Amino acid sequence: MLLVALVACKPRDVVIQVAIPGPDSVDAPVAKLGLVALPYDRDSLLATFEAKNPRPAALTQQLDSLFQAYRAPFTTYAVAAYRLQATERRLARERARLDSLPRGAAAYDTAYRAFAALGDSLTALRAARDDAQRRLARTNDALKPRMDSLRIEMVRWEDSTYAGYDTLTKKLAEGIGREQVSDSTDAEGRARFRLPPGDWWIYARSWDAWDPNSQWYWNVKVSGERVILDKTTGRRVPRY
Amino acid sequence: MRFLAALAVVTGLALLAPAPAAAQLDPMLAQRTKGKADAPITVYELSDFQCPFCRKLTLEVIPELDRDYVQTGKVRWIFVNLPLTQIHPNALAAAEFAMCSARLGKFWPAHDLLFQHQPKWAPLKDPAPFLLTLADSMGVPRADLVSCLQGNETRSLIQGEAEGAARSGVASTPTLYVDRAGLIPGAQPVALYRQIFDSLYKERTGGR
Numbered sequence: 418m419l420l421v422a423l424v425a426c427k428p429r430d431v432v433i434q435v436a437i438p439g440p441d442s443v444d445a446p447v448a449k450l451g452l453v454a455l456p457y458d459r460d461s462l463l464a465t466f467e468a469k470n471p472r473p474a475a476l477t478q479q480l481d482s483l484f485q486a487y488r489a490p491f492t493t494y495a496v497a498a499y500r501l502q503a504t505e506r507r508l509a510r511e512r513a514r515l516d517s518l519p520r521g522a523a524a525y526d527t528a529y530r531a532f533a534a535l536g537d538s539l540t541a542l543r544a545a546r547d548d549a550q551r552r553l554a555r556t557n558d559a560l561k562p563r564m565d566s567l568r569i570e571m572v573r574w575e576d577s578t579y580a581g582y583d584t585l586t587k588k589l590a591e592g593i594g595r596e597q598v599s600d601s602t603d604a605e606g607r608a609r610f611r612l613p614p615g616d617w618w619i620y621a622r623s624w625d626a627w628d629p630n631s632q633w634y635w636n637v638k639v640s641g642e643r644v645i646l647d648k649t650t651g652r653r654v655p656r657y
Numbered sequence: 658m659r660f661l662a663a664l665a666v667v668t669g670l671a672l673l674a675p676a677p678a679a680a681q682l683d684p685m686l687a688q689r690t691k692g693k694a695d696a697p698i699t700v701y702e703l704s705d706f707q708c709p710f711c712r713k714l715t716l717e718v719i720p721e722l723d724r725d726y727v728q729t730g731k732v733r734w735i736f737v738n739l740p741l742t743q744i745h746p747n748a749l750a751a752a753e754f755a756m757c758s759a760r761l762g763k764f765w766p767a768h769d770l771l772f773q774h775q776p777k778w779a780p781l782k783d784p785a786p787f788l789l790t791l792a793d794s795m796g797v798p799r800a801d802l803v804s805c806l807q808g809n810e811t812r813s814l815i816q817g818e819a820e821g822a823a824r825s826g827v828a829s830t831p832t833l834y835v836d837r838a839g840l841i842p843g844a845q846p847v848a849l850y851r852q853i854f855d856s857l858y859k860e861r862t863g864g865r
Contacts, residue, residue, distance in 0.1 A: 424843035426708035427829035428744045591780040594709075613744035614709075 428611045429639075433619055435606045435646040437633050440499040440626045444647060446606025452646075453620045454610050456595040457586065460636045463579070470578040473570075480567050480657055483560050484630040490556040492627060494549035501542040508535045564630075571657040612639070619644050625653055632656050685814065688759035689768075691723075692733035697861040698726070698854060699733045701834040703822050706752060706771045707745035707779050711831040714844035715772040721847050722854070731858050736768065738815045739822045739830050747784045752815045754788045757805035758797060766795045 433452055439445040511532040518525040590596050595615055600608045610619075617639040625631040635651040637644055644650075702719075704711045726732035738756070740748035751771050758767035770791045771778075778784040785806070792802045805811065827834075833841040833850075838857055841850070 424713075424845065425710050425829035425831065426705060426741055426744065428741060594707075594776070594779045611743050 426614055429614065429642075431610045431612055431617075431639055431642055431644060433602070433608045433610065433644045433646060435602050435608075435621065435623065437623055437651075438626065438648060440495055441503075446602070446604075447623050448602055448604045448606060450602045450606070450621060450623055452600055452602065452608050452610075454598040454600075454612055454639070455586075455618045455620055456593055456597065456615060457589050458616075458618050458636070458638070459586075459620055462582065462585065462589075466579050466582060470574070473574055476567055476570055476574070477655070477657065480564065480571070481655060483564050483567070484628070484655060487556055487560055487564075487630060488628055490549070490553045491629060494546070494553040495627065497542070497546040497549040501539070501546045504535060504539060504542055508532065508539070511535060568657060619646065621646055621651075628653075630656050685756070685759060686735060688762065689736040689755075689764045690733065691765065692727040693730040694733065696727075696730055696733040698731060698838075698857050699735065699836040701735050701737050701836075703737045703739040703827055703830060703832040703834065705738075705740050705745055705748045705830040706755065706768075707748040707775065708741065708830045709775070710844040712772045712775050714831045715769070718844065718847045718850065722850055725851075726854050732854060736764070737822065737834075738818045739827065739832070740815065740819055741830060742819075745779070747779055747781065749812070749815065750784050750788065751778070753806055753809070753811050754791070754802075756811035756815060757802050758792070758795065760805055760811070761797050761801055763795050763797050767791070770795065 431454075435447040435450055435452075436444040437447055511528065515525065515528050515532055518528060593615065595613050598610055598612060600610060602608045619635060619637050619639060621633075621635045623633040625633055631653050633646075633648075633651045634654045635646045637646060637650050704715075722732070723734070727734050738752045740752045742749050755764060755767045755771060758764055771788075774787075774791065778787045781787060789799060789802070792799055822832075827840065827842075829842050831842075831844055835841065835853065835857065838853065841853065
């Protein structure tokens, strides 16, 4: 069968599964994420362009340092907001449980004490969330103008460095007789591609729940019938 | 395999019986059949004009098999369409071009030209203008060909063949179906086909 696979044209069905760490650090499927199957390795091409015009280190260092300053207040806020939401969800569950119990039952008293304790903790959690939100807003006001101006410079560098990239990839795809294929993930974070024979790479980007100035990036070569896009096959990259 | 058996019946080639004369073939199949009508071996070539491995088989292997088996009366060769449209967007247009050429008595020249020039038309968004230049080089009147292509006159025939092949379990191209012997998937080295054809020929003719 391997021999046939190497000497015959046959559509190749590939399933892509995407999951990234959510705010609770647990991997969760990513729905409606755009995926592109490319018949070439975009990282290698980008590296060729960057070799002629290296990434401006002074700019990236400044941005990295601003991102670093933003990260702690953002994480504090994200954790506080997540805790509050989780407690509100738990409280709703406890309320439903209470409603299902007879008022005179011993289990009702126990459930009520748990419900009341949760309700009390909400005030402190809301205060922590609001405090974190205010701190984040102050950090944002302090850092954002500088971040924006540095990002504009980065966009200028990208525009000049990668000029010609689209033309090159179009010619490349024409030369090998295969065009890129696009799709997006379903509610379970899954997408299915039917690919012509040849080498393929799956390219995707996704938000990072832990840092708005960072994103998940994948450029994974297809081998086999299943491709996993997760923290082990992708990398966190700054959103310059 | 059932479709191929059915195709054999349609063409008059009962799988367990000697092949009948070419005159009994459906006219559209007769146009894409070559070799002696009573050849002891019949081969169905399930192929896709946009498939690079079909091209390889056609340009590098089939000429040798044609010379040593088809032209010597050992093998009758029949082309069957299996355009893999999910991965080859121009395969159906090329198959229609070939089948319309078949109606004008030019299937094999169209077949050879499509494979020879595959790298030129395969990546095109619209291959039709390029394909019509091939018609000119075959000496086919453009108007007749255009009329056949615009009327989608051969599309259902091609799709029927492709669906039938898929139902028979043929999922890749090229695949050769050798009557009463089975399927040979992929573009294999010529030595493999020689081994199979020689063995079948000996078995079916008693080594004559």
